[in-house]
């Protein structure tokens with residue numbers, strides 16, 4: 001198990017306006033940052049459990065690659081300055097994050113693009129949602145910026161099967177074009193985009 005406290009250089013929280021609270025986790029090593037983001041360690045559900053808040057109050061979890069940082073924004077439980085504000089949401093809100101532990105690389109699931117079947121093994125392979133967060137279901141070729149890329153947006157499943165022929169041949173997974181096509185016709189319907 002990795003303890004976030006050991007791999008993060010800085011964990012801090014601050015109010016961003018009266019209604020929102022942001023947490024910054026800055027990693028010491030790029031490899032730890034990449035692993036944390038690519039393996040989808042901190043999801044809204046995980047953060048909500050950690051802070052005993054509703055998942056819908058976790059507004060965004062966005063990685064910033066140049067600074068090796070993850071910024072988490074939540075709805076402040078009580079607006080800043082209101083009566084009844086609790087100390088737990090004062091300066092020491094990052095406590096639960098300091099003690100957060102997660103599994104090491106290699107123990108998480110395999111991520112397959114649910115459009116083109118690419119296996120995504122590192123952060124750069126994941127698609128990007130419109131809020132900047134990585135998309136763990138679609139690759140960067142299919143979902144580069146909050147939507148399907150133009151090359152595949154209007155594809156049918158059969159189009160994608162044909163598109164994948166050269167990749168399957170190159171990888172040595174199929175002996176010829178016909179075999180590659182047949183393979184994709186079996187495997188693509190198992191992906192979310194093509195499921196019937």
Ligand SMILES: [Zn+2]
Pocket residue numbers: 113114115116117118138139140141142143
């Ligand atoms: Zn893809």
